[in-house]
Amino acid sequence: MRGLRGWRSTSAPKEIQPTGARRYEAFGRVMAALACDAELMEACRDLTWWRGTDHSWYVEWREGLYAAEVAADLAGRVDDPDLPGALVTPVGPATSGSATLDVMGVCFVLRAVDPLGRARLNARPGAWRLADALDTTRRTSSRHPWEELLGG
Numbered sequence: 001m002r003g004l005r006g007w008r009s010t011s012a013p014k015e016i017q018p019t020g021a022r023r024y025e026a027f028g029r030v031m032a033a034l035a036c037d038a039e040l041m042e043a044c045r046d047l048t049w050w051r052g053t054d055h056s057w058y059v060e061w062r063e064g065l066y067a068a069e070v071a072a073d074l075a076g077r078v079d080d081p082d083l084p085g086a087l088v089t090p091v092g093p094a095t096s097g098s099a100t101l102d103v104m105g106v107c108f109v110l111r112a113v114d115p116l117g118r119a120r121l122n123a124r125p126g127a128w129r130l131a132d133a134l135d136t137t138r139r140t141s142s143r144h145p146w147e148e149l150l151g152g
Helices: 018-036 038-043 067-077 118-123 130-134 145-150
Strands: 045-051 057-062 088-090 098-103 106-113
Touching: 018 038, 018 045, 018 057, 018 067, 018 098, 018 106, 038 118, 067 088, 067 098, 067 106
Parallel strands: 057 106
Antiparallel strands: 045 057, 088 098, 098 106
């Protein structure tokens, strides 16, 4: 066994050192928060992400919400009651096309390509919307979205 310095091994790869672990924990929290928003996941096309050369994360999508709206959602969803303070803080102004966030000390750059915004997405008619399908309290004379989808 090689010698240990503190709690980490001197032979451990750099990627599993504490700074790398924090980067991936922040990434996991952001992606989990994005996955919780059904409207976001349904509306965005080509959601992609990559790690920058400076160890920041880039998240990009086509259509869907404005970057400022996604940044506001992330600020509200990424939290941990055991940790003091906010885990997400904005870095600079957020626009419809881009926003930069500091999540647990890790930089996230959000980019929206040809965004529509939440208001336009909610007003846009569609053959089937997940939010409508999950609303079981709505009683109308028209067919439900899942009936349209299943042909019932």
